[in-house]
Amino acid sequence: MSALNQTSFHPASFFLIGIPGMxxxxxxxxxxxxxxxxxxxxxxxxxxxxxVVERSLHExxxxxxxxxxxxxxxxxxxxxxxxxxIFWAQSKSISFHACLTQMLFxxxxxxxxxxxxxxxxxxxxxxxxxxxRYTAVLTHSVIAKIGLAALARSFCVMFPTLFLLWRLPYxxxxxxxxxxxxxxxxxxxxxxxxxxxxxxxFTTTLLSPGLDLVLIVVSxxxxxxxxxxxxxxxxxxxxxxxxxxxxxxxxxxxxxxxFTFFTHRFGHNVPHNVHILLANLYVxxxxxxxxxxxxxxxxLIWEKVHLPDKHSHCTAPFVFSS
Numbered sequence: 001m002s003a004l005n006q007t008s009f010h011p012a013s014f015f016l017i018g019i020p021g022m023x024x025x026x027x028x029x030x031x032x033x034x035x036x037x038x039x040x041x042x043x044x045x046x047x048x049x050x051x052v053v054e055r056s057l058h059e060x061x062x063x064x065x066x067x068x069x070x071x072x073x074x075x076x077x078x079x080x081x082x083x084x085x086i087f088w089a090q091s092k093s094i095s096f097h098a099c100l101t102q103m104l105f106x107x108x109x110x111x112x113x114x115x116x117x118x119x120x121x122x123x124x125x126x127x128x129x130x131x132x133r134y135t136a137v138l139t140h141s142v143i144a145k146i147g148l149a150a151l152a153r154s155f156c157v158m159f160p161t162l163f164l165l166w167r168l169p170y171x172x173x174x175x176x177x178x179x180x181x182x183x184x185x186x187x188x189x190x191x192x193x194x195x196x197x198x199x200x201x202f203t204t205t206l207l208s209p210g211l212d213l214v215l216i217v218v219s220x221x222x223x224x225x226x227x228x229x230x231x232x233x234x235x236x237x238x239x240x241x242x243x244x245x246x247x248x249x250x251x252x253x254x255x256x257x258x259f260t261f262f263t264h265r266f267g268h269n270v271p272h273n274v275h276i277l278l279a280n281l282y283v284x285x286x287x288x289x290x291x292x293x294x295x296x297x298x299x300l301i302w303e304k305v306h307l308p309d310k311h312s313h314c315t316a317p318f319v320f321s322s
Contacts, residue, residue: 010166011174014099014189015092016082019280020177021273030087036284037080043291044069060138061127064120065294067147071113072287078105079283083179099181100165104158106283107183110257111154113286114209117250119146120294121219128239129226157204164197178276180283184261198265205261213254220247249286249293256282 018026051057051066082102085091094102126134161183171191178185187197220243227239256278263270 009169010096011170011172013093013095013174014176014181014186015174016086016094016176016178016180017092018083018086018179019273019276021271026087030084033080033087033280033284034084036288037076037084040072040076040080040284040287040291043288044073047291058140060134060140060143061120061123063140063143064116064123064146067116067150068113068120068290068294071109071116072290074105074109075113075283076287078102078109079180079280083280086179094181099186100162103165103181103183103186104162106180107158107161108151108154110282111157111208112150113253114212115150115153116146117253118212118215119150121216124243125219125223128223153208157208160200161197164200168192168194168197177272179280182260182279201261202265205258209254209257213250216250245293249289252289253282253286256285 017023019029022029047069048066051062079102082091082094123138126137130137165183165186168187168190169192170189173189173191176185176189183201184197187194223243224240227236227243230236230239260275260279260282263275
């Protein structure tokens with residue numbers, strides 16, 4: 001009897017239909033999606049390989065870059081392959097447990113990446129505003145604790161959603177207008193009150209990535225204030241150019257994600273295909289751009305990739321190529 005009740009309570013599988021209203025364009029949409037995913041894999045694996053192999057890169061800034069690359073790989077790889085299988089092979093079915101697992105990995109990696117971005121902003125703040133204390137503040141043990149804290153924080157925030165979704169009855173509702181499983185996308189299939197899910201998602205969004213974004217903005221304001229005090233105009237322009245590119249990628253990471261989260265709560269008039277496209281954007285575009293902006297523009301990594309036999313030495317913890 002309990003097995004029968006469990007079967008009726010939770011569907012055996014869901015059906016992800018892709019981008020609603022754009023089914024005829026799925027094949028064409030899959031082309032940029034697949035190219036972006038390939039670029040994500042190549043860029044982030046290359047970054048990880050260079051950082052692991054080169055002992056001179058075992059420094060705080062580069063270790064944080066490695067953490068960011070891992071988060072990017074998990075975020076994109078937990079969602080994009082299923083999306084492409086929907087577009088290419090009409091493989092729309094996903095089991096209930098696999099859907100929850102995908103949701104958990106996607107959201108955990110997102111929150112962990114947000115935490116790492118905050119740590120990187122703090123790294124830059126110390127490197128520019130208080131460089132003499134850089135090596136004393138950001139030791140290897142501190143970086144390891146940051147990595148563990150990012151993982152523990154994201155897990156603690158997202159693990160309760162498993163119970164919030166598990167308690168809901170779905171009454172045979174199986175069709176999900178999305179390309180991958182996310183918390184509110186699953187919850188909205190339930191035939192019960194989901195107010196707790198809505199408010200939990202809203203609160204955790206404000207208190208985890210939302211708070212991270214506020215602190216990142218504060219750190220960059222302090223960085224820019226310190227930059228404008230530099231005596232050299234060239235140094236000011238160079239640092240401002242670097243910071244502006246980083247800020248653009250940060251907002252490209254957060255804005256589509258916040259749009260997706262808040263649309264579930266407030267955006268009832270937003271076209272569903274726009275909502276789903278932007279939900280795919282934040283798992284595709286930042287993981288592809290991060291290796292370019294954070295690594296290619298970093299002088300020492302650029303030299304290691306292009307001049308592997310040249311043992312250059314970085315004289316400061318925050319040096320970028322022009």
